[in-house]
Amino acid sequence: MNSSKIALVIGANGGVGREVSSALKRHGWQVRALVRTPPKDANAEGIAWLQGDAMHSADVLSAAKGVDVIVHAVNPPGYRGWEKLVLPMLDNTIDAARASGARIVLPGTVYNFGTDVFPLLREDSPQHPCSRKGEIRAEMEHRLKEASRAGVRTLILRCGDFIGPHAGNSWFSQGLTKPGKPVKTLSYPGDYAVGHSWAYLPDVGETMARLLDREDELASFDAFNFGGYWLDGQGMLDAVRRVTDDPRIALRRFPWWLVNLAAPFNETLREMVKMRYLWKKPAKLVDEKLVAFLGGSPYTPIDDALRTTLTSMRCLPTQAKSSAKPLLV
Known part of the structure; x- marks a missing residue:
């Protein structure tokens, strides 16, 4: 347990930030959370909530005084404003970590890899991104690596698309399914035979906490791939049918x-189109390093993860439909 250690989570109201905050608390850390809108109770859930903006260096510096870890889990919502916001926010975190001596933890993505290294992505695969968002992600890791040479330690956990409670504008909750309604169809963004990487948010938070429990064993700049679940369209359909007990759900x-x-009139949709390449070719995160370090797989069974996800989305039917006949698609 790490009761004497303090972690600052920037973006604790988001999916990753919320889960890593909870996981660190379970592992005995003291947790501070820097958010724009804190709860009325400044110590809700045993967390010290601080009001501030990741774009304001003074806010980050003040919140990071005396901390051992800074979890940089903040992102512009809905893909908007990446060009103007992402790198300045990271620079503020780097400055704060340099001042406090803290290790930075970054939830990573597959965006910084290009199709030249598909289908198997390893921690040391060359980064030749094929989108502007990928270029920004690659630059984030470059800046963190440069900072590590000057003593700012970094841990990156690269993940696929998120599922789980509080996943926000995820592909699963906004693309494949519709929140608040029983699942009737799954709208798959790629060829049904193309696999895709999914990361269950509670597992992501728990994995970060387990890695930080062994912080002294990590390299000054260390990265791990979070393999999660590798499912093609049919595999996801089969899992959702099992969880909902509804074999009539169709794949579309x-x-x-x-x-x-609609993309010319909406920035979020424009960015979705740019990232479509991730649904055209498989990009699987190889997680041998993570599994070996932890001594086993850290992943919740997929049916349990989807059941929690669909329950949080209010999508599970009120009654099982085990007697329904399958729909041929």
Whole structure:
């Protein structure tokens, strides 16, 4: 247990930030949370909530005084404002970590890898991104690596698309399914045979906490791939049918044509189109390093993860439909 250690989580209201805050508390850490809108109770859930903006260096510096770890889990919502916001926020975190001597923890993505290294992504795979968002992600890791040479330690946990409670604008909750409604169809954004990496948010938080429990064993700049679940369209359909007990759920094509029509008028949709390449070719995170370090797989069974996800989305039917006949698709 790490009761004497303090972690600052920037973006604790988001999916990753919320889960890593909870996990660190379970592992005995003292947790501070820097958010724009803290709860009325400044110590809700045993966390010290601080009001501030990751774009304001003074806010980050003040919140990071005396901490051992800074979890940089803040992102512009809905893909908006990446060009102007992402790198300045990270620079503020780097400055604060340098001042406090803390290790930075970054939830990473597959965006910084190009199709030249698909389908198997390893921690040391070359980074040749094929999108502007990927270029920014690669630059984030470059800045962190440069900072590590000057004594700012970093841990990166690279993940696929998120599922789980509080996943926000995730592909699962906003693309494949519809919140607040029983699942009738799954709108798959790629070819049904193309696999995709999924990360269950509670597992991501727990894995970060387990890695930080052994912080002294980590390299000054260390990265791990969080493999999560590797499912193609049919695999995801089978899992959702099991969880909902509804074999009538059908697999459908995601309406990219509609997104393309609306994209010129919506920044989030424009960014979705740019990231479509991740649904055209498989990009699997190889997690041998993580599993070996932890001494086993850290992943919740997929049915349990989807059941929790769909419950949080209010999508599970009120009654099982085990007697329904399958729909051939």
